[in-house]
Amino acid sequence: GAGVSQSPSNKVTEKGKDVxxxxxxxxxxxxxxxxxxxxxxxxxxxxYFQGNSAPDKSGLPSDRFSAERTGGSVSTLTIQRTQQEDSxxxxxxxxxxxxxxxxxxxxxxxxVL
Amino acid sequence: xxxxxxxxxxxxxxxxAIVSLNCTYSNSAFQYFMWYRQYSRKGPELLMYTYSSGNxxxxxxxxxxxxxxxxxxxxxxxxxxxxxxxxxxxxxxxWGGSNxxxxxxxxxxxxxxx
Numbered sequence: 001g002a003g004v005s006q007s008p009s010n011k012v013t014e015k016g017k018d019v020x021x022x023x024x025x026x027x028x029x030x031x032x033x034x035x036x037x038x039x040x041x042x043x044x045x046x047x048y049f050q051g052n053s054a055p056d057k058s059g060l061p062s063d064r065f066s067a068e069r070t071g072g073s074v075s076t077l078t079i080q081r082t083q084q085e086d087s088x089x090x091x092x093x094x095x096x097x098x099x100x101x102x103x104x105x106x107x108x109x110x111x112v113l
Numbered sequence: 114x115x116x117x118x119x120x121x122x123x124x125x126x127x128x129x130a131i132v133s134l135n136c137t138y139s140n141s142a143f144q145y146f147m148w149y150r151q152y153s154r155k156g157p158e159l160l161m162y163t164y165s166s167g168n169x170x171x172x173x174x175x176x177x178x179x180x181x182x183x184x185x186x187x188x189x190x191x192x193x194x195x196x197x198x199x200x201x202x203x204x205x206x207x208w209g210g211s212n213x214x215x216x217x218x219x220x221x222x223x224x225x226x227x
Contacts, residue, residue, distance in 0.1 A: 043157075104158070
């Protein structure tokens with residue numbers, strides 16, 4: 001079956017611009033995660049969605065970051081007024097309840113010039 | 114002390130070698146443990162998932178968990194050049210905490226030379 005997909009695969013933007021990153025989870029997976037992976041920093045948790053529950057936003061690094069999940073499926077991560085330190089790979093993962101295994105997409109490589 | 118410690122390497126071995134990758138952790142509340150493989154410019158791919166102390170084998174891969182020592186390992190037998198990747202350990206399922214979150218090690222970069 002289809003895995004997690006993310007778009008775009010690469011995004012180059014100028015400092016100060018807004019960007020939107022998209023994630024399509026595996027069909028039927030109710031849980032969705034966003035992570036950020038920077039060189040030498042490992043995977044950093046950003047936000048978690050589970051069904052209709054309020055998301056866990058505890059990992060968002062600043063109020064320039066936001067995410068939504070429409071219809072319990074597709075999710076969009078938005079970064080406003082991008083800064084150079086936002087350059088990283090943004091990974092999305094989904095999980096089927098009640099299981100623990102998370103399945104990752106290929107990521108979006110964001111470069112802020 | 115970081116919650117999960119993983120030697121970043123790089124680790125370089127000849128083809129056919131046995132590879133041992135390790136992580137230590139400080140939070141005794143972790144209940145389950147995973148190993149992911151990440152090829153360059155790709156997303157992490159789940160390799161192994163274990164829930165209890167002991168060994169779990171899948172083909173050339175063996176995952177080992179020692180909860181009393183807070184130590185997990187991944188062994189790769191008869192390593193192949195196609196095993197060259199970054200290996201990430203991850204753990205989660207904290208009792209009384211955010212049991213849906215995974216905490217990751219920083220990854221070990223492995224190169225298997227033909």
